[in-house]
Amino acid sequence: MKIAFFSYKSYDKEWFDPYLEDSGLEIDYFRVRLVAETVHYAKGSDVICAFVNDDLGKEVIGKLAAIGVKMIALRCAGFNNVDLEAAETHGIPVYRVPEYSPHAVAEHAVALILTLNRKIHKAYNRVRDGNFSLSRLVGFNLYGKTVGVLGTGKIGRVFAELMKGFGCRVLLYDKFPNAEMQEKGYPYVDLSTLLRESDILSLHVPLLPETAHIINRETLNMMKDNAMLINTSRGGLINAEHAIQALRTKKLGYLGIDVYEQEEGVFFQNLQEQIIDDDTLGLLMSFPNVLVTAHQAFFTREALDEITRTTLQNIRDFAEGRSTGNRVRPPGR
Structure with missing residues (x-):
């Protein structure tokens, strides 16, 4: 063939x-x-x-x-x-x-969390320039924090187990709860509870009509102040304009994305010598508390x-x- x-x-x-x-x-x-x-x-x-x-x-x-x-x-x-x-x-x-490889994507979500939290990317660039100052590099302990997992397919379940290993309190949400996770003692909660109680929220649902822009102005307002949002699933789960507004008002504390709704023609390309004609993506990348990777979570x-x-x-x-x-x-x- x-x-x-x-x-x-x-x-x-x-x-x-x-x-x-x-x-x-x-x-x-x-x-x-x-x-x-x-x-x-x-x-x-x-x-x-x-x-x-x-x-x-x-x-x-x-x-x-x-x-x-x-x-x-x-x-x-x-x-x-x-x-x-x-x-x-x-x-x-x-x-x-x-x-x-559910582990590949789940581990990348953890990498985004650790990098954003401990500002590894900023520290790396500083040290290469001979700057060994610790100013503005303070992070927080993952231990004891509440991590919300939105979607418990195979990737979401692996991610939950990884975060449990850090000593986090893990909450799950899925329209169809997984019996194995329930047997292991992971609590399923409704979406509003997940949003309200999560210090870190990670998205692991497919992009379907009912999940498109599931993260929007309303759901962002329900989240904890200064919470971290991670997306390694599909860009269309997040309304980027609403996320930008939440970042501007400091409602959203951190954003780590490996996917972006308008990534076609940008991700998987080398555009170093070109002007990226996407004001929304450019604005997102200008925030110091936003980390963007180019759809590489699967890349092992x-x-x-x-x-x-x-x-x-x-x-x-x-x-x-x-x-x-x-x-x-x-x-x-």
């Missing part, structure tokens, strides 16, 4: 190519994002392999169907960028990687290996007519 691989980065080839020998699969790598104007790159391919910022809306899927693409293989867990109804209508199955050797193996297995399963739980369908299908 021939695969059109969009949004290619050098590390992708490093991981995927070793698995291709004797696999019957052939990959054409394209650096461009998949959008309506780049669909033609997939002509002659059976499968397109897409990443988080590729556009798989109705128009793009219609064009993919018109050139004979038979399958969409996502090399990520999220599928909020896919019009599943359109894919179903055109008979193009969509497969994803439901998990690759273990995770990349699992993404590669699962993506290629999904394609083989499709080619051989096997149905798996990795296929994503529209609600109710």
Whole structure:
């Protein structure tokens, strides 16, 4: 089978190519994002392999169907960028990687917390410039603090366990509480309680219509003064304009994000010599109590290996007519 691989980065080839020998699969790598104007790159391919910022809306899927693409293989867990109804209508199955390394993402959330709190990034830059002053580097003990976990899928559960290890009081919220976490004694609370009592709130829910901008003016106002907000899930969970206002009024004490709602065309690119035409992102990065990383929470050797193996297995399963739980369908299908 021939695969059109969009949004290619050098590390992708490093991981995927070793698995291709004797696999019957052939990959054409394209650096461009998949959008309506780049669909033609997939002509002659059976499968397109897409990443988080590729556009798989109705128009793009219609064009993919018109050139004979038979399958969409996502090399990520999220599928909020896919019009599943359109894919179903055109008979193009969509497969994803439901998990690759919950520990990778959960550990990155912890890294954001520790860096923001103890100002590691600022201290590193100071020392390199010969400044060994401790002025304005004071942090706080994690021990004894209340950490709220919004969403207890696999990543959220791993994150909760990690924070418990720091001696934190951990509160959980999920529409569908996890029985294993309840058996371990982790308390589930309602959303308003989670917001009111958390010194640190970490987001671990998928981006769905009901979770879009779940962090907004109203929910931010419910949070503790000077609380820390961490997002390693999807940028659209946070209304960035409302977060900026909360930072300006000092309602929100810290913000650590690995994802951003308008990250397409910015994240995964080297823009050092360019002007970033995004005033909201620029403003966020200007705050001394905001830390932005470029969607790298997943970026470990273990995770990349699992993404590669699962993506290629999904394609083989499709080619051989096997149905798996990795296929994503529209609600109710």
